Amino acid sequence: MFQKSTAYTFLALAVLLSLLLLIFRPTPQFNYDFETFFPQNDKDLDFYESFKSQFENDNDYLLIALSNPDGELLESRFLAKSYAIQSKIQELEKVDTVISILSLKQPVIGIFGLTNRAVLDWSDENSLAKTNANLEQYRPQLVSKDGNSLLLWIKNEQNISKEDGNILYGAIKDLFAEFALEPRATAGKIQMQGDFIKLMQHEFGMFFGFSILLILILLVLIFRSWWGVVIPLVVLIIGVAWAFGLLLYLGKPMDVMSVMQPTIFMIVGLSALIHFFTHLIKKLKAGVKKEEAISAVYSELLMPVWLTVLTTSLGFISLYFTTIPALQDFGWTTGLGVLVIFLAVIFISPGLLFLIPITNDFSGDQVEKPGLLHSSFSWQLKHRKWILLKFLGITILCIFLGSKVEINGYLLDNLPVDHPIQKDFEYFDEQFGGSNPLEVFLEVGSGANSLLDLEVLQEMEKIDAKIHELFGEGKTISPLTLIKSINQAQNQGDPKAFALPSAGQRQRMNRWLDKALESSQLKVLAQDRKSGRISARAPDLGSLKMTELRTELTDFVEKEIDPDLLTVRWTGTAYLIDKGHKSVTTQMAKGLGVAFLLVGVIVGFLFRSWRISFLLLIPNLIPLLWMLGLMYLLGIEFKLTIAILFTVAFGIAVDDSIHFMSRLKHELNQGKNLIYALKRTYLEAGKAILLTTVVLTAGFGLLIFSQFGVTHFTGLLISASMIFALMADMLLLPLLLLPLKKIWEQKFNNS
Template structure:
């Protein structure tokens, strides 16, 4: 195998596959849907989609536009006329369900003609504008900014819009605003955020492909300094990436925020494998072997060990498939498969190109200097075994202690830098309009109530809303209670002070208007049978930790103060589900790591035929994870979905060094060498490769630190450090752990040297 004929055969097949992929290339699609971060096995998600959304629609398909007049006060006749025209044009767009603004505000009044409504805002004259301004004060913090500098367009779009349709709709809205010479002070919402995220993703995707290629060229030049040592790996890796992304796109999988990392991951994993092959090949050429024989022996001898390391790296990603978060499942699945596809490209293309290219002597030096340094380090490791063991133990215990202090906390936009325009716009809505995140509570009548409009139920509802205002500030909430308060205001000739819970006598007088009031256009707050409803508002993005505390306080209040026979309350909504995703990080991380530990344990057990050894081999690979926890605490990095997954990925990559070390040790033992000498030779020969590949991996992942996306930035930072920690554990701790097993190894030598 891997002789010239077979290698050319593999190369021919590879060329045909590449040609077909280029000719019939799939169209790349980019997407960002934060709902892909909802845990799919969460009963809260099933309730939201199966009960809440069916009754009251989606709470997240909205766009907030803060409209201000750059030339002065927005309560200006000409500016209001343009703004009203904009409102009418936007409302007529396909894909817009509703648009709520100050132009829609109506004061209900009950008079001799029954229930009638009159517009709050009238800009036909100076006097009417002045009168309207006084009436509008009660809407500050909801449809008008708290400081009065702008007013709000709350656009509810069709929840069935695709990403492309959302882009078109947002573009049409921007065009309408520009055509009427109105520039929003701030914009926030799903279709705008998705568009901006995807635009940034496309920029970073191209950036990191380019940066990774430059890094790869630099490494290859420094290591080999010959045309064949640079051109062949470049061709192999470019074709391998083409295959990997071709598979992803042919499966109709859009590229998302996690995909930004994939080009770098594919390149550095592939480059690491190629350097193992090429350095081994150069060593054989220097020993005087003919070119064809050197190539054949190199790929025959190393393919099993390299395949194992690639497989464990792939399994580190594939284990994410066993989490319940769709975005993580997809990222793990396609990154894992992509790594395997890249390795197939290495085997299918590299041997043939090496046979075809003239291999001049490279400048790569296997000097005795590195052997002396590693030999000296090995002696120090052996002499200070107890110091090393206790040092690793002490640092690890400290890491475990520090990890218990790390908080689980995530934000809706924590993947973006704090100074990003999207962050600034969302912060404006948090400060001036009560929040940018939906706040939703599901209401259901108790067993002793006839409907949610019973006066006693409304009194309980008022307590809940009072607690909400205590926790989140004087925000504006819509609910069955706000409907009744509006009717009470109507009974009092539209007096804003009468927007309150009515007395029993007032309540009895307004009952006959309930049905008429429910027919008034506006957000749905009550089911047709009046048995279920909602309290809906907005809240700032306080983070999952703070929101969890506030939710717990409210639900504790409900449990203690609200009579369940009258009213039952349940927190729901997409913001709640996002927080639930962050809160599930411990479970998600345990699922991923559990699968990864099991796979690596099985590989080690089958490879060395000792389950005791497989357990010991996990120890140096748990060290980087524990130390990474301590580093997170030192750097102030919190646990969230996008950082928790890094532990599984880091384990899958870091274990490669251990597999490589132990594979080399197995070969030395199979030659009949005693344990001490076998470990020493492995330490020197494998140590050189481990250091080189670790430098490449750290440099490659280090590129990701420059990403604007939080998930990509922290991936680069934390995995780079975990690889350094893994190298230290494999070169210093692993030999210390192996020496006490001399009796076990002596028995294994016989088996490994004379397998059945």
Template sequence: MFKKKNSFFALGLSGLVTLGIIFFQPNINFDYDFESFFPQDDGELSFYQEFRSEFGNDNDYLLIALGHRPDVFDSGFLEKASLLKKTIKGMERVEKVISLLDLEEPMISPFGIRSQPLLEWDEQVNLTRSKNRILESNQWKKNLINETGNYILLLVHNQQMISKEEGDILYRNIFGAVENSGFTDFYIAGKIQAQGEFVNLMQDEFSSFLGISGVLIVLLLFLIFRTLWGILIPLIALMIGFFWSIAIPLYLGKPLDIMSVMQPTILSVIGLAAIIHFFNQYLNYLRHGYTKEDAIEKSFLEILPAVFLTSLTTALGFASLYFTSVPTLKFFGLYTGLGVLVMFLSVILIIPGLLYIVPAFKQKNEEKNAENWRIGMRKAFSFVLLNKKTIPLIFLLITISCLFGVSRLKVNGYILDNLPVGHELVEGFDFFDKNFGGSKPLEFSLQVGEEAENIFQMEVLKEMEKFERFISDNFETGAIISPLSLVKKMNQAQNSGNEKAYAFPSQGQLIRLKPYLKEALELSPVKIVSDDLKWSRISTRVEDYGSEKGKRLKDKMEAFLESEVNQAYLVVRMTGTSHLIDISHESVTDQMLRGLVFAFFLVALITGLLFRSWRVSIIILVPNIIPLIWMGGMMWAFGIDLKLTTAILFTVAFGIAVDDSIHFMSKLRLELNKGRTWLYALKRTFIDTGKAITLTTIILVSGFSVLIFSQFGVTFYSGLLISFSLVFALVADLLLLPLLLLFIGKRLGKV
């Protein structure tokens, strides 16, 4: 299979495939879609899609705060802000802009509804009167103006479900308009801004990690082999393999996303780990006097099954994420798993042919290094045998302690928790959280109960008032837009705009204002009631306080609705994009267990069939489940919360960490097939494989450690947690696995 003729044919075929990709390049594009984090199998998503078709998307807006000292009630500032508002309002794909600058308050007279401006600045007396009216009203503070009055809000509603490309263009135009208007004190936050910033960061980090991975690989290869061909051959194979791996999803129309940032490092270090196993065996044969041709053929034939099995289990570890319900995780797992297999193909198709072309090479100080490794591994094996009671006890105590930590892990996530504290984008959203009632949309569906005729029935409004008071007190919301807020505004309009009349109407007041409701609904800046008056919404904004607090508030709300709200008149249901993201974080345990159980089953099945022993399946699982428990304990100790982007790391870490155990077991089987006794075969396996799995772990940890320099939370935690889990797995494979095998050998009567 790996003879010279076959290897040259494989090398030529690889070259043709690479040239084909170069000449027919796929379209490279990046994307970040918030909705790709929604669980697709949850009924809440279907309900929100129906809700959205009736009332529109809840997060297609951009918040712009313009500041002025000591306050915004300056005619020059307001005139400049008004011109900016008109400019933005006239832009393509802007549906409306809401602000105090041209907001009009309704007045009901015998002649119908008329309106008067809320804010007038043509004369100082009008400006002073407007200032007093606005700052003394709870309707506008932390809504369209902050409490201290030195920032005014422009709420820009952009086109519904705007595409990423169109959103980028619109945001650039809006940002340019703000800068060109001469404002120096301003904040901006919103979906079209966040998606653009995320994609820019992804592009920068993807390029950075691609370059860093290349430098790291060259450095590691130099440290290990200290020879030109020992660097160039692996580098060529890895570059081509990565090129193939990235091309596949792009050809299939899958853009690169936030998870793709990790792929250069993941695929490179996994591919390099496989190469080390082949090269280690190749150099071993050369050292024992074999010709270059025999060394290539024998080393690749001998190591191929183990490397294929480890690549397969790693790929399956990633691919198991496909069985989660979150699109971003599904496709990351699928294409990264496929990429691992493609990297394996590139190694076995390219490296043998290149080794036949170049002269046989040796590591610097090879004999001395090999002897040092053998001495070190012998001492380590003796240490394991001398402490065969102490080692399991220590593992047991650490594992029990970590299980305690795992049981106390919090499930908590934020919309922008992939970005570091202090990032410009995070600071913008924090500003609106503190000054304008929040940046995160919060939506509730309101439907009339079986005993109600329409949403404006007095009994329905009374139940709505109880619920609004509850969410205002507990969710700490900004301004609330709802049928009740509309009714209160109309009641105020009936009383000549008196601020005290912005209150729940009496039965008589409600009857008098009903003839004007249709016109008022048509004038509303957002749709709040369905045409049949049986379905409506409460729309507001809140601070992004995390999914853990959101879950507590939701449970409290459900209890309140059950005990305090008469559902015969009003049926309330939380919905919206923020709610769906919180659900994704809440389902993290289920998502994690689903992936892990699938990975455990496949690894146990494959290894059991290959080694024809259920005992081997269990033995391989035990030292690889323990590092996952330790990783969970470390998360608790360092205060790292469970969320979608950290929970998936358990599955990924297992898929990679299990490789060392498989290499160990494969070598043990080879030694036993040579007729060696169980204990001697175990010793030979420990000495020979110990070096390889230690080197590959160093390589993998070095590679994954690079990810801690990422600005993305998901990438940072991937680097940190997977690196530690790989170290834990190496410790388990070198200390615990031999003792488990020794125990099995005694049970079988072979020791």
């Protein structure tokens, strides 16, 4: 298959494919949608979709805090400028409503009917001083706790697209630049999407460049020949271009998970090339002619290298069987890209090796020195029991430590701690009661007619008070808010009357309800008045703490709220994301289960033995358990983006085991006994395994410098797992194979 003519044909096809890709190159698209982390096929997600159609998205808003850089917040010129900005924002396309203390009107019901008066009037100093007292009622919802900033709550068009969101956010920033006023803090979906994409584009380009530089350094150190550097570098760059070209043609935009893909593709491709090139160099040193050596190496190693690449690809593809779209997309795209890289290796490298003159002039340092590996193998045979006990002890300890790792995730996990978005969200958490949406669905019970019945409102007030107790000082918005506002209006706008009315007061406000519902900017009640919502903002306390608080509220409702009057249910985007983090063990089990099954089938096919399939899983399960122990020691918590790393690590780590076993099978097929075959395998395959581990560790270690949390932890934990896998493959696997001596020899003697 790998004769010169065939290799040249493959190379010509590769050149043609590359030219076509260059001529008809796709346009890179970047996207970030945190809703792709919602668990699919989930009854709570289905319920939220119904909730959205009845009310609205709970996260289609932008929060902007404004402070006066020249003095007090309640200064007339600053308030006038802020109101002018708000008015301009309200006129922008895709803006639904802008709510702030600047435009808020307080309804007042008097003998002449309903009138509205400004909550804050800065037309003159007397009016400003008079209305200043009204602000306390809106703290910290629209005015900060410290009184130094006010909030513009911009509700944009529902389900706004990424492109329209970027345009709108850009227009809002332009308005602030026009008025020479810098917001104190900003938080919202359209801001996060835009800023995330900018960071993604920066990191994607940076890591692609650093990956090329790292590959160049590793190639120089490993092969120390110009062709050993140039050929792999050309193959890998073209392979990565093919991979991303295919993904873009398939309509897959790049997202936060794509940042690590260039490094993964290059490192997996380089590992394959190392296996081919180290065996090629060995044959050239043995005096084999160049053409014969190339043909022999690629023919002998095609199947073992293909199996290692396939297991890596399947390790990623197994993520498709989770229920999180972001993980599914990352899994199948990375798995497909790994296969494309392998095609680039096979289509390009043999042809270039035939085409380019290769000298047999290698430095003495590159001559294989089996002395260290030989001593290591002898030492292992003498200390078998000690090594097995050490592995067993460390593994049990890591299982114990791993059981203490908590499941916890934050909305902004992927951003660095000092990123401006983090600082802005912290400001809203501290000064405005939170930035994350908190949603509770309300439904009238069988014993009441409407959520506005006084008995139902009394139950609702108990829940409202409990929410304040659990989640902080942020204000809630609900049908109860509407009733309290009307009660306040019936009492001449007195802030003290913003309370649940008496039975008589509640009866008198019926005539005003329809008008109040029509003029309300808040969608808190369904048209039939039988369902509604409690909406609030809460700090990002993490999924662990939020789950505890939600459970506490649920328990409170079961004990204290009459279900014949009112039933409640958690919903909202923050709830779904926290639920996704909570399902981390299920997602990890699904991914690993599929990966174990696929690898077991491949190994079973290769060796025709279920015992060997089972045995091979042991040294590849150990790195995963040791990763758990490392996570505890480093204080790393479980979350969705961490859970996937176990599947990825398994898919990559098993490569060396398959390479080791393939070489062992080759030695046994030559009639050698198991001990001698193990020794030859240890010495022959050992160097390639060591080199690929160095390459993988260095490549993934590069990701540690990423600003994205998911990319950073991928680099840290996968690098560590590669070292653990090397130890298991080189120290443990040979010892596990020795008890099967009779079975091995009988199997291969018979064959």
